[in-house]
Amino acid sequence: MITNLLVANRGEIALRVFRTCRQQGIGTVAVYSDADADSPHVEAADAAVRLPGATPADTYLRAEAVVTAALDAGADAVHPGYGFLSENADFARAVSAAGLTWVGPSPDSIERMGSKVESKRLAASVGVPVLAELDPETVTDDEFPVLVKASAGGGGRGMRVVHDRGALAEAVESARAEAGSAFGDPTVFCERYLERGRHVEIQVLADSHGTVWALGERECSIQRRHQKVVEEAPSPAVDPALRERLCEAARTVARAVDYVGAGTVEFLVTPDGEFFFLEMNTRLQVEHPVTECVTGLDLVALQLRIAEGGTLIGEPPRARGHAIEARLYAEDPAADWRPRSGTLHRFAVPEVRAEFTVPDRHGIRLDSGVADGSVIGVHYDPMLAKVVAWGPDRTAAARMLAGALASARIHGLGTNRDLLVAVLRHPEFLAGNTDTGFLVRHRAVTEAPPDETAVRLSAVAAAFADVAHNRARATVLGSLPAAWRNVPSAPQVKTYRHGETEYHVRYTATRSGLVAVDHADVELVAAAPERVVLRRGGVRRAFDVARYPDLVTVDSALGAVNLVPVPRFRDPDTEPATGSLVAPMPGTVVRIAVSVGDRVHAGQPLLWLEAMKMEHRVAVPVDGRVTELAVTEGHQVEQGSVLAVVTPEDEDRSASDTVETAKETP
Template structure:
């Protein structure tokens, strides 16, 4: 009987597991790195143990440190969550060797399924369909397109699509280098790449008495860089295909002697073929959608199975439909570049339940952040999982889109607008969910947001609210209208930077209120420092204005707009030299491709920066010569630090940064 559980993880998954532990009367132990000392999961636990350091390799990935923490805190069991050490067979063995209960499958099952090549060999021998493995060194034109994959890893790292034989050698070399960096194993293989496959996965539970449940399937085809962003249950497959997938998943469990919760992932074609991809020997990020439609607490079942309890009867049939959206601190329009910094405000409306199934149809929120949380460069940039459970798929999609659109998320740029655009896209609503969805609809979903009209009105609202804020906080003559004069004078000007562009608002203060001479179609109805009511061509809308250090956020029915106030006078010392390439975030330089004096072409890779579990390729902004290289391999850089300078024959911009791969 488990009495005190250590969760070897952080953030929302630690909080999710703690929720079940509280209901079960099980004590909880958290571990934390130095940046996470004040994190929500630490405050929520009965006890917490520090893992000295900041980087995952020094903290959450230290097998010895985590096991020692469990023993020191008096834990009798360890739950790995997902990510970090959750699929590490050595960690599972170390937990068991320490006399603790391991809440997960056996180390042998983890090791077997951790190798993509070996796991595919075993399940193929059992009759489960797999894609044929191809030798990266002997690809032919007939083999293309292919997907290069790291044998030892997952989460999109060490993965490349090759459509031209001329690209194969470079793609394989890059995949090997990233796999070695991420997993300590450079082995890669190739398999046929299906352009329009569907990613369908089966949730399984297997007890120690030989019973295996297929607890339903999930549709996980909305992906960017081979990583899921929208998941739902059940999928839209027909009943015959569903049962074949269930039987294949159960067979995978049988031939691997699997115990506990896991997910068997398949690639499904439009004509009903399916192929085994891999098995995740842990709880999945998207497990809440299965919990909502089945009513099961999958964490509770993990604990029951770890205690030796048996599965009874049959798994419940699904009720309604659930869709989960992963809210990330990342910028889809800047090649999915992750963000970091202070999350000033995080508010999601109409949440019916957190970390558990709602008592009726509604919104569930699983999140490890709150107002003031620091989004760290050291960890995955996911802020929250927002889940809608409704009577049918359309109602769930509508509910989730509305909730995300109205959420107030102030701080780093997020993928919120993209998620809303996906959920409201006619092809998504029609069930056309293939793995190439975001590629096919990039023009519509990547540039989603308030648009030019929304941005223009939001900037007006920000300027008017700021002027009112300044007037009400004035120490002298605060009762006079801001900027008011006895005789007409030049209009007042406020400037904000939005999406890299400066936007200025000119207005005149009069006895009857502000006048926007450049916007005759707009009437100012009411203004307070936090709320502006504007009428544009006869349509009234309310704009909520919130100020944070160096940031003004305007939320309205048109969308959320983040603005950076531009000072009237700039510091000349802050100007960068032409051709400077700066770090977009704190990170580690993992590879260099050039030296000082090298001639480069525009777009040529210069170096790779690793941050927030992503690898970013920094490229030359123009043809020229590398005249300065301010970093070395292994160097830690701060956001905004100059890493290199490329001198061209003409003025160049700050260098481009491209995100290449990422891990969940």
């Protein structure tokens, strides 16, 4: 019997496992890096053990340190969660060798499924269809497009779609570098890329007595950078006949490696119903909550039962209703999914019926590893939470989830929330027409510009709220109306920046109250420091205003708007030199593609930053010449640090002409 369990992970998956342990009377132990010292999962555990350091390599990926932590804390079992060491056979062996119960499949099963190349060969040997492996060195022209994939690991890391031979060498080099950094194994291979394929996976559970359950399918086709962002169960494209074929293939793969525990067998399904084995994940999946919602099962509880030698009783339950999960990330979809870091000042999702467990009836489930004040760093995946809607049918679940996300209060960091809402409300998604190229095909969803009306009204509301805030704090003549002047004078101005655009709100006081001078169509109904009501075109709307250092967040039915207050007087010494390229995020410079003096063109790679376990390309913004490189490979940079200076072509030519003229002048 398991009495005290260590979770060799962090964030929301640690909290998810703890939730089941509390229900079953099992003690819990957390491990944490220095960066995670204040993380909610540390507070939730009965005991916690520090892993000195901040990076994954120094902390969560140190198998011997995690095993020692389990022994020191008196744990008798280890649950790996997902990611980090969860699919590391040597770690599983080390846990067992220490006399601890390993909550997962055998090291041999992990090893046999750990390589995508070898697992595909094994699947083919038992009659499960696979896509042919292609050698990057011998791919022929008629085999494009191809997908370059890392043999070890997953999560979209080390994966690149290549449409022609000219781009293959760079894609392979980039994928190898990313795979080597993420998994310690730079091996990559190619396979045919099916542009309209669906990513469909089968959840399996197997006990040590020969019973193998296939719990139906999840569709995970909405992906960015080959990583899932929206998952659902069941799939709108799978009928009963295809479901049975997929489930039988998954059971066949599981039996081929004597699988025990929870796992997922992933397939690519074509529009005509063909399917091909992709890989088997020998762990719990990020998206397991949708299966739990439609089956009513607790997959973590079943993992624990199986690890204790228990049996799976009866037949697996059939799906009831429909569940959709959205992964909420701190990232900017319009900037190539660039991750964000910083302080999450506020995080609240409305109408949550359950956390880390199946709701008692249709509603919203929240699995989150963050709270108000959490700091999102650069060392780990930028996922903030999984928001799940379980409804009687797919349309109801999509509507419910979109509403919950749109109404959430997320202050301090930019997220992919607006994109998720747009996907869930998109006609093609609602019609079930999804595949792995959905976000590429519907770029308007990714690159949608901000609602100009929402930003403009939010800026007006922020200005009026700020005036009310200042009046509430006034220690002298605080009873005077806001913006009051004895003698008529020029309007006062407050300026906010949204993206690259500045919004100037000029206002003045009249007998009837504050008036936004340049917004004649907007009438102030009421203003308080945290709430402003405006009327425009006969429609009255409320705006909730929250202020933080260097940030004002305005929430309304029009959407959330983040504004940066612009000071009246700017310090020129803080402005970077003309042509400076600054780091879009904190990270490590892993590769530099140019040298000082090089002529470069807009869009050309300048360098690559590694942050949050992914490589991010920084491109040259204009045609010109590299006149300064401020970093070297291995350099750690903060957001906003100058990386290089590119002198635009016109300025560079003008400077050269000036020099030549000076030389010619006697």
